[in-house]
Amino acid sequence: xxxxxxxxxxxxxxxxxxxxxxxxxxxxxxxxxxxxxxxxxxxxxxxxxxxxxxxxxxxxxxxxxxxxxxxxxxxxxxxxxxxxxxxxxxxxxxxxxxxxxxxxxxxxxxxxxxxxxxxxxxxxx
Numbered sequence: 001x002x003x004x005x006x007x008x009x010x011x012x013x014x015x016x017x018x019x020x021x022x023x024x025x026x027x028x029x030x031x032x033x034x035x036x037x038x039x040x041x042x043x044x045x046x047x048x049x050x051x052x053x054x055x056x057x058x059x060x061x062x063x064x065x066x067x068x069x070x071x072x073x074x075x076x077x078x079x080x081x082x083x084x085x086x087x088x089x090x091x092x093x094x095x096x097x098x099x100x101x102x103x104x105x106x107x108x109x110x111x112x113x114x115x116x117x118x119x120x121x122x123x124x125x
Contacts, residue, residue: 002024002027004023005022005024005117006097006117006119007119008021009120014123014124015088016089017088018089019083019084019086020084021082022036022084022116023079025080028080032103033105033106034052034082034099035048035052035073035082039095039096039118040092045098048063048084049084050107051073051074051082059075062107066092070086072084072085072087086121091123092123094122094123095120096119096120096121097119097120098115098116099116100113101114102114
């Protein structure tokens with residue numbers, strides 16, 4: 001059984017930082033896309049960022065425009081883990097953050113196979 005478990009969410013003041021982690025079990029995702037989406041109350045789930053291969057074995061990261069320059073995705077394939085470093089947080093970053101993996105990947109949530117339960121991030125002004 002595949003599981004994705006997120007950690008690292010919490011309450012932070014605007015301008016602060018948080019680091020989310022997501023560890024997968026049940027299969028390896030060392031060659032698969034892994035990424036993050038978020039969903040704020042009353043809003044649709046939206047792409048935050050993902051890391052995936054574009055031929056060969058090199059992984060590249062893509063980000064939503066709203067987080068470029070502030071958020072960084074990294075992965076440790078030996079630990080089957082993906083991270084989301086969030087800096088210069090803004091109140092509009094407040095949401096439940098979901099880790100995802102597998103599938104063709106991309107910016108559409110339907111292109112991923114596995115999902116975590118989510119971790120809450122609240123940014124106070």
